[in-house]
Structure formats: C-alpha cells, structure tokens
Amino acid sequence: MSRLASATAATAHQKQWFRSIQERVAAGEPLALVNADAPQEVLKAMDIPYVVNQWWASVVSAKRQADASLQVLRDRGFPDHSRQYDAISLGSTSLPPETAPWGGLPEPSIVIAETSGDAARKVFDLWAERPGVDFFPFERSSAVTAPARWWELVPHRWEEAYGSERLDLMVAEIEELVSFLEERTGRTLDVGRLRRVMDLVNEQAEWNRRTRDLLAATRPTPVAVNDTIPGVMVPQWHRGTEWAVDAARRLYEEVAELASSGAALCPDERVRLMWIGRGLWFDLDLYRRFQESHGAVFVWSMYLAIAADGYPRHGDDPVRALAARFAGFTDQLYTPPWSGEWYVKEARAHGVDGVVHLVADDVPASSFTTRALEDAGIPVLEIRADNADPRASDPDALTAAITGFIDGRLS
Template sequence: MTNHASARERLASATRATRHQKEWFLGVAERARTGEPYVLANADAPHEILRALGLPYVVNQWWSSIIAARSAADASLAAVAAMGLPDDSRQYDVLPLGAVELPPDRVPWGGLPAPRFAIAERSGDVTHKIFERWGRREGTETFLLSRTAAVPAPEAWWELVTDRWDEVFGAERIDFLRDEIEMLIAWLEERTGRELDGAYLARIMALANEQAEWNRRTRDLLAAARPLPVEVTDIIPAVMVPQWHRGTQWAVDAARGLHDEVAARIGAGAAVCPDERRRLMWIGRGLWGDLEMYRSFQEEFGAVFVWSMYLAIAADGYARYGDDPLRTLAARFVGLTDLLYVPPMSSSWYAKEAVGHGVDGVVHLVADDTPGSALISAELENRGIPVLEIRGSNADPRATGDLRDRIARFLRDRVPARAGGR
C-alpha cells in the first residue's frame, strides 16, 4: 500500500536547504555592501579554492535560478538589452549582469552589489564575453580559465572517474588546468592578502567526496524505487544548495539527511503519484520559473518526472580521490561540461541513467550553448525511449510559454501508458 499524503509533504531537507541558502545569501549581501569582497563564480569554476581562501562566492547559475524563480527574469533581460547587449542568448548566464542594474525592490532578496571578482571558464563563444563585461565594471576584476577540448571517452566513464581520471580526461588536460588553478590562487592571494592552506584544501576535498558518496546512494535509491516516492522539485534544491556549499560539514550533513529522508519515504511506501503509468526524464537545466510544471501531468497522464541532471551529476560527476589536492581538483572540473553535453560521454551517461530509472520518455530542453543535443536525443531514441526536444532557455519565460501543451501532446502521441502502473 502506498502513502500518497506523505509523498506530497515537502522534504524537510529541501526546506532546510532553501532556508539556509537564503540566510547565507542575505549575510553575504550585507557584508558585500559594507565592502567585504565576494566572488561571482560560474558553476564550472573551482569553488573549493575560494572556500580554502575564505572568500564568499555566489554561483552565477544559482543566482540566475533565483532571479527566474522570483519572476525577475524579464526585468533583468530588459536591463541587459538596455546595455546594448543581446537578451536572447545565454540568458541563464547573463541574468545576474542585468539584475545588478535593477533597484533592490525589483531583485530577489534585495539583490547584490557588483562582485569584487568574477571567475569562469571560457566555455563557448559567449560566456567569457559576459564575464569580461563584469570586469569592465569599476571595482570588479575577471579571471578566465581555459576550456580544453574533450578526448575520446572510455566506455562507462562513471565507473572510472573517481580514481582513474587521467584515463577519462587525459593527463595533459588535467595538468594544464592544474597550472591555471595555481595562477588563479596567486592572483587572488596578491589581491586579497590571503594565503591558501594546502591542508585545509585537502580537508575541503575530502568533505566534498563524502558529500558525493551520499548523493550517489540517494540517486541509486531513487533509481530503484517504484513508484516514485519524492517530488523531483524537492530533490533539486535539497541537492543543489549543498552543492554550492561543497567542502563543508554542513553540506555533508545535508546530503546525508536527504538520503535518510528518501530512504524513509521508500520504506513507508510513499508515492508521488499512486497511479504512476509513465516515468519521465528531464534533460537540461531546471525550469525555475515554472516548477509546478513538473507536477502538472500526474492526474491526467499518471506521468512523473523521476530524473533531473542535478542529483545524477552530483552522484557521478564530482567525487575525485588523489594525493595532490590541486591536480585532483583540476580533475573534478576539467571535464564537467563534457560529462553533461559532449557525446559520447554525455549521451552514454544519459542512456545509462534513463535505463536505470525505468524511463518511458524524455523531455530534452536544448539551450543555445548545449552542443551535442541531437546526438544525445538520438542515443535515447535508439534505445527505444522517445524524446521531445524543446529549444529555448530555462531562464527566459518568452521561450517556454507553450511547454505544457507540447509535453501533453508528446505524452498522448509517443509515450504509451504502462498498464497497471509501475
């Protein structure tokens, strides 16, 4: 017998995480307004260095997600356009650049002053231009790390990457990024008067690995669970907020708490949708401006979203073990984009996850900066899993206005219901 009511109750771990993040943000913003430096860091930057130096950082994509979720995306994109910049490209990266121009009452939680430092990888043709633009603001300096090309991926990279990362990414790529991280450390030390403690960095790396192991256990629990016991809209914040505090005991405890809560829901027979007949996978960034969308197909179609990339990449993409903290950190970040977007690394991983979670259909949100999308979709279709591709930005409400209708047609036309549920 399944417990529908308990599955609809929000996870305590999700509530704790969002409350913690808002309190943390307000503290960082207040200190920044009094002159304390903070860093705006892209998701692909080595955050652990900033933590080891005691520099607070706000993740560009996380802040974009809050701006979108709090209905400030339109105003932020309008501010971008007013600067003479395109507002229809890389919206997820550029929202904070627009939001910093808005008055506090139009930005979530009063917004942020401009950062002292802006750090990113030179991904694609646009991200580095956005971060160079940050560096043109008075009081902000930009540091850009190189983006190296992917090497041919070994099969089942997720089984090798924690310890045999040279085989997955290539030693030369890792060494190159390690050298650049050393340059970043020296650049920050010179400007802040702080000095990185290698033993502290090693401790941060160990805690991040412990966090990743808990995330892997949680992912495996959810992959095996039938029916789905927890809303994906709870899993996302419960995983991602601790990811932005990676390398702290709080983040480890949060990851363990999420695991224990999911295990308890499964043990109690909880079901998000007791009449579960279709299991869906969402590939791409979260639709922060309409999270209710993920729950909107349960009553009519018995369809539940059982997978997003956030828990899955936290489970498979971050754990790295090694004796040299800097080289191990380079191995964590050198190929993170490859794992998500560059076939065959990405396509084989998505197929593995889809099969493991018993997915019946995939909604693939393809942004303008995600290469290899057609090959990812083709790999899934070749496995007999139908795919609906939606082209647009998760952070731009103008791009996804008819999304629910398109998914409903996809479910009717291409994703047959499983008789008797799952």
C-alpha cells in the same frame, strides 16, 4: 504530499547564508561571482565569499525578475537573446531595491568563469569593465578520447579518464587562480585546508549517490523532482563544508524513510519521465503537471545524477584531483559519446518510459544525446526554450507538447 523537509531546510539555510554574504561584503570583504563550471573549492579553502552565477540567475528567474534584468541589458544596447543564463545576474544588479530578489546581489570584486564561447566571454568582459572588478578566465579543453563508462573511472582513475595534458593545463590555471586571489585579497591557500574541502566534497557525493540509486530503484517514486533539485543543489553550492555533507545525508535519510514507508508522489504512477537539461526555473510546477491527468511523473533530473557521478575525486594531490573534477565537466553532460552513454545508463537505471529534452541554444551536441536515447529504444521529446528566460517559451505550449508526447508515444 508536502514538500521535503530537507529541501525546505536547505532553502532556509541559503537565505540566511545570503544575508551573511551581504553583511560580509558591506563590511568590506571581497565577493567572487563564479560560474558553476569553475573550481569553487579554492574559494572555499581560502574563505573568500562567493555566489554562483547560475544559482543567482535561477533565483532571479524564479522571482519573475528575469525579463526586467534582461531589459537592463537591452537598454544598454546589449543583446538579450544569447547566454541568458550567464547574463541575467549582470542585469539584475540594476534592479530597484524594492524588486531585487532577496535584497539584491552585492557588487562582486572578482568574477571567475570558463570561457565556453565568444558570447559567454563577452558577458564576463562586461563585468570586468565595472570599477573594481577583475575577471579570471579558465580555458575549456577538449577530449581526445572517450573512455567507456566514464562514471566508473573518474572517482579514482581520473588521470586515465581525462589524460595528463588536460589535467596539466587545469592544474596550471588553478595555480594561477590562487596567485590571482592571493594578490587581490591578501589571503593564502592552505593546501591542508583544500585537502579537507576535497574530502568533504567526496563524502557529500557519496550521500548523493545513495539517494540517486535509491530513487532509481524505487517504484513508484516517493518524491518530486522539483523537491530534489533544491535538496541537492543548495548543498552543492556549499561543497566542502560540514553543513553540506549533513544536508546531503538528511536528504538521503528522508528519501529512504519515504521509500521504506511506501510513500508515493503519484500512487497511480503509470509513466516515468526523465528531464534532460537545466531546471525550468520560471515554471517549476511543470514537473508535477501531468500526475493527475496521465499518472506521469518526472523521476530524474541531471542535478542529483551528476552530483552522484560527476563530483567524487580521490587522490593524494588535492589540486590535481580538483583539476580532474572540472577539466571534463562539460564532456560528462554535453560531449558525445561521454554524455549520450551516461544518459542512456541513467534512463535505464530509473526505468523511464520517455525523455523530455530541453534544448537550449548554448548547449552543444544536443542532437547526439537525443539520438543515443532513441537508438536505445527510449522515446525523446525535444523542446526548445531557455530555462531562465520566460519569454523563450509558452507554458501552455510546453504543456501541450508534453501531453501530446505522452499520449502519442508513451501510452
């Protein structure tokens, strides 16, 4: 089966967009490097060019330049075995022009990230030591309560889901970020423009929900996970634009057409698998490696699912609604019982037979996720690797482990 046209178009758009970013920075505009867990919608509303740190790390890894980027850090006396997903972009700026992916990342003047731990904070402190680079850190707050079925609350009842104190903190920090950006760029935030950005993000999330629900209900699956990942994630990095909404709609329409026509990624589908964790950027072929040998298909990744459940936020106050989008983002993916209940819900909806759980060193509470799934009667294979660092895992060993899991527990 050929690759999804919507995924191919999204990737082509991303390359064209990145060239435009390089041109804008070369012409003197500021560039922000922003972590995925920071409110990019503010930058979109202020028309400040930005690149998402994890997206760029995934490009570097997919282009087989992760080790070279980490070597830069080693040569400077920094550790290369911690927070690689955060640190690869830092090292990549020193790659030779002839090997740097897509012509290389322009030098940012602003970096924005949530300080999720000492090591992550130090990565961004190193950015701030570079001439002309300023760092804005967000705090990470903790949940006091865990509402049942949070995915039903957060679109409209987010105050109830997260609590006013957490939202108050995030609102105050967003307001500080706006002042920080206005001072450094000379641009101002139009609240009406931010409201429009939020409306577009909600519309995009609705298309993603339709796609996720359709794939959950379709047997056999019509598409590959390593196609839906770029198909949903490239538009995610352009949230708040008409293009991103249209891209999400095109993905849904293409999947719907394939499903209605009876298309099957693996006509002999016998085993449905769920991949929990970040994408394995240096070995995306892994997701299709077991189709012929075992009739085993990965039908779920967190990217489409969290785009459906984790992003919609409706409300009259766009700043507070934006705070609600990010105040509890980590809870949804990694904090028990928020995360475990959600993964079980998704596993059951997609009818998976087993779960492959990528456990990274910097991901908290992974054992609770595994326990929640196993307690629900869903077998789990834990594999330990860094998703962006190819040194951290042996492709043959990964293949052997998943093969043994299918043969030993799912057959």
